[in-house]
Amino acid sequence: MSELNSKSLSVSFRVDDGVLGHNNREFIADNVDGERISDNITYVRRDIREVYDELFGKALAEYNAKQRRNDRKIEDYYEHIKSGDRIKPFYEVVVQFGDVQTCGLKSGKWEDAKILLHEFMRDFEQRNPNLKVFNAVMHLDEATPHLHIDFIPVAHNAKKGLPVKVSMKGALREQGFTSTNRLQNEWAAWEEQERKVMTEILRKHDLERDVKDIHREHYTVDEYKEYAAQRTEIAKINSHINQLKKKNPAELTPDEIELIKNQNDIMRSEIQKRDEKISSLSRKLGAKFVAFDIFSEDKLQYIAAELEKANVPFVEESNALYIPDYAQKTAAAIAETYKPIAEHNGIHDRIKLDIDRLVYCSNDLNDFIDKLKERGYEVKNGKYIAVKPPFAERFVRLKTLGSAYTPNYLEQRIADRDKFPNAIRRKGAAANQIEKQILITQMNMIVEIKQFRLEPHKIELDKLYVFQNDANINYLSEQLVTIGEYGFTTREQMYAKAEELKAANNTAGLKRVKEMIKAYDEIVEGNYIDNLIKAQRERDRTVNNTNLVR
Secondary structure, rough: OOOOOEEOOOOOOEEEEEEEEEHHHHHOOOOOOHHHHHHHHHEEEOHHHHHHHHOOOHHHHHHHOOOHHHHHOOOOHHHHHOOOOOOOOOOEEEEEOOOOOHOOHHHOOOOHHHHHHHHHOOOHHOOOOOOOEEEEEEEEOOOOOOEEEEEEEEOOOOOOOOEEEEEEHHHHHHHOOOOOOOOOHHHHHHHHHHHHHHHHHHHHHEEEEOOOOOHHHHHHHHHHHHHHHHHHHHHHHHHHHHHHHOOOOOOOOOHHHHHHHHHHHHHHHHHHHHHHHHHHHHHHOOOEEEEEEOOHHHHHHHHHHHHHHHHOEEEEEOEEEEEEHHHHHHHHHHOOOOOOOOOOOOHHHHHHHHHHHHHOOOOHHHHHHHHHHHOOOOOEOOOOOEOOOOOHHHOOOOHOOOOHOOOOHHHHHHHHHHHHHHHHHHHOOOOOOHHHHHHHHHHHHHHHHHHOOOOOOOOOOOOOOHHHEHHHHHHHHHHHHHHHOOOOOHHHHHHHHEEEEOOOHHHHHHHHHHEEEEEEHHHHHOHHHHHOOOOOOOHHHHHHHHHOOO
């Protein structure tokens, strides 16, 4: 290993959402240097379904053989896990030594970081026999070298369901990790082991672990920025007064003369303010951070917002806020004032629909965040991105909206945003004149939805909103199917077919053709989308009037 300027490096081992398309560069995020993609090191890249068959195929067959009812059998274990809400089909950890300053491309330690990461990856499965790695890559095309390790946790001898099944807790327990309390569970114990492994790797190379206390670090950044600003201000004031001294006394204003006379007093006062700030920092830096457990997402966001207003530092975790011990009473008092928002007020659904539309008109994640702000959203960037819409009182973490709303998945959705419109364009190239008019209307409808003039309406309410799940867009697709089925190329053919179906007493067919003629006539007259918008406004007025009466 090359000589390192620093004898210590930080370690980072964190659980991530896991987006294989990002890891394998099937889509390229803005923070990736395209010219360095070929430098990435792929350790393993296997199809997850194939690995599922290897791991669980026999157990699945045994389970299904015992089921007397067909509806209890599981046809595809991967799809069964993927479609559920409780268990993830796979997990990912992101591993990194150092940071952009210590191991960045221009730091001189880039190659050292690669060696350290390689040693960590080499023995990962050996020390974690229940975590089956199916995708692992070292990224060398971003700001710092880091590993993405994707694995399936396997537990054996399960009492319920398959005898061999996906279970992170079960897998870790088989590896010897136990839960002692809510904070020190199997996960936490395992993560600590992996960090110890990283520390041992550092020691093998005569390096020490730079332990960054994230709680204090989070707390002191803003405080020290304020202190630095005060120090700069003192220097500016003193420099300004010294410049005044060089001027001709006859050119000085009374206020400037007063400044020169009182320079010592002014400096003494400013320095005293600074010293008081340093004293305050010293007292607070000595504080011990403790976990304030909160198992309601809405309550956590409420308490976090109130602590922020009270200038109390904290670090936000999944089910807890880490706060200084001196602020425990403050946090408890805030918690007492919490009043839950009704669960079915639709706020999450409204946020998701806004996000779903903005995904289609954003260039990347940063642009998406900017567009959220343009819509009146407040955004908190941190370990968890949280948003507060103009129609709500509290912040909501994006991750609580579902996996499709986490940053990595949003990046992938943004990268795929043009797939459906491009499919319409391709259809248009081979379409007849009647079909083209409907396809053009679909494209115009997409524009109206993206620009927030036309409200989307889902076909399947429990599914993600995408253009394919839009009732109005799908309605036009149905008309295209009717046109294709009957081979219509002129309006006269449509009316003739309607008469023919009426005479044959084909009610279902007649209804479809009449529906298509109605839609087509509105499109030709240029009223189709306008009529949808008018109907939407009328619905909004009705709802508003109803609310006023209430």
